[in-house]
Amino acid sequence: MTGTIINAAVVLGGGLLGVLIGSRFQEKTSETVMQAVSLVVIFIGIETASKGNHLVAILIGLVIGGIIGELLGLETHLGHLGQAVEKKLNLGRGRFALGFVTTTILFCVGPMAILGSIQDGLGQGYEILLTKSTLDGLSAIALSASLGFGVPFSAFSVFLYQGTLTLLARFVGHLATPEILATISGAGGILIIGIGLNMLGITKIRVTNLLPGLVIAPIIVSLI
Numbered sequence: 001m002t003g004t005i006i007n008a009a010v011v012l013g014g015g016l017l018g019v020l021i022g023s024r025f026q027e028k029t030s031e032t033v034m035q036a037v038s039l040v041v042i043f044i045g046i047e048t049a050s051k052g053n054h055l056v057a058i059l060i061g062l063v064i065g066g067i068i069g070e071l072l073g074l075e076t077h078l079g080h081l082g083q084a085v086e087k088k089l090n091l092g093r094g095r096f097a098l099g100f101v102t103t104t105i106l107f108c109v110g111p112m113a114i115l116g117s118i119q120d121g122l123g124q125g126y127e128i129l130l131t132k133s134t135l136d137g138l139s140a141i142a143l144s145a146s147l148g149f150g151v152p153f154s155a156f157s158v159f160l161y162q163g164t165l166t167l168l169a170r171f172v173g174h175l176a177t178p179e180i181l182a183t184i185s186g187a188g189g190i191l192i193i194g195i196g197l198n199m200l201g202i203t204k205i206r207v208t209n210l211l212p213g214l215v216i217a218p219i220i221v222s223l224i
Contacts, residue, residue: 001166003116003126007133008159011107014137015152018144034146037139038199041106045192048111052186053179054221061187061217062210069209078104078208082150099150103143104157105207106195107136109214111185117162118176121169129162180218187217 022030052058069075082097107113112135116128136158144151169176191214194205 001120001163003120003129003133004159004162004166006126007116007129007136007162008155010133010137011103011140011158012152012155014140015103015144015149015155018141018151019149021141022145022148030146033142034199037142037146038196041139041199042193042196044110045189045194045196047189048192049186049189051111051182052189053182054217054224055186057183057220057224058187058190058213058217061183061215061220062190062213065213065216066210068212068216069206072209072212074211075101075206075208082153085153095148096150096153099143099147100153100157101150101208102147102195102199103140103151103154105211106139106192107154107158108161109188109191109211111181111188113158113162114165114176114184114188115181117165118169121166180221183218183221184214187214 022033078101079097082100085096085100110132112128112132116126116132119128120126140151140154191207191210194203194207194210197203198205198207
């Protein structure tokens with residue numbers, strides 16, 4: 001769990017620092033920062049997606065996952081959670097939920113979160129999560145400068161998600177074959193591209209509702 005604790009702490013610290021810095025920015029400056037980060041997010045998504053294999057399995061997985069996500073209303077529930085925290089703590093100006101949802105997905109769906117947590121859970125060290133912590137910290141600073149307090153609060157999502165994966169890896173980590181991990185990377189990269197496009201305002205993809213695809217796609221591959 002050491003790697004996850006460090007990762008969550010860095011996101012929290014970077015997010016709070018970004019909020020402090022962002023309060024000194026003019027609106028146009030914040031917008032430019034957001035655009036720069038969005039472009040980098042898209043690049044990361046493309047690079048991650050290119051590592052994937054079994055494109056048909058990824059497609060079917062995301063389609064089925066999207067149907068499940070829509071039926072469960074995952075995007076709506078996560079948004080409501082962000083809005084509830086914003087209202088309870090009187091934080092942000094309507095952007096808390098956006099920042100919380102965006103960075104929760106961004107920091108959790110990437111392959112480094114999955115691979116790093118498995119490595120940590122198997123007792124092989126946490127070097128991957130240390131690298132991820134650096135990237136997440138820098139992203140948290142830039143994003144929170146534009147989106148506010150929702151970003152540092154995503155540290156709790158990182159802790160719960162990666163902590164759960166780390167614990168599971170101790171029991172079933174041996175099932176994560178390179179082929180399955182590559183499929184997860186491919187599907188996760190596609191979702192990250194969707195996040196970047198949403199951040200630029202080009203699309204309104206309900207990325208949260210596609211998250212079950214990260215589970216469905218590797219299951220299809222394992223069956224094949």
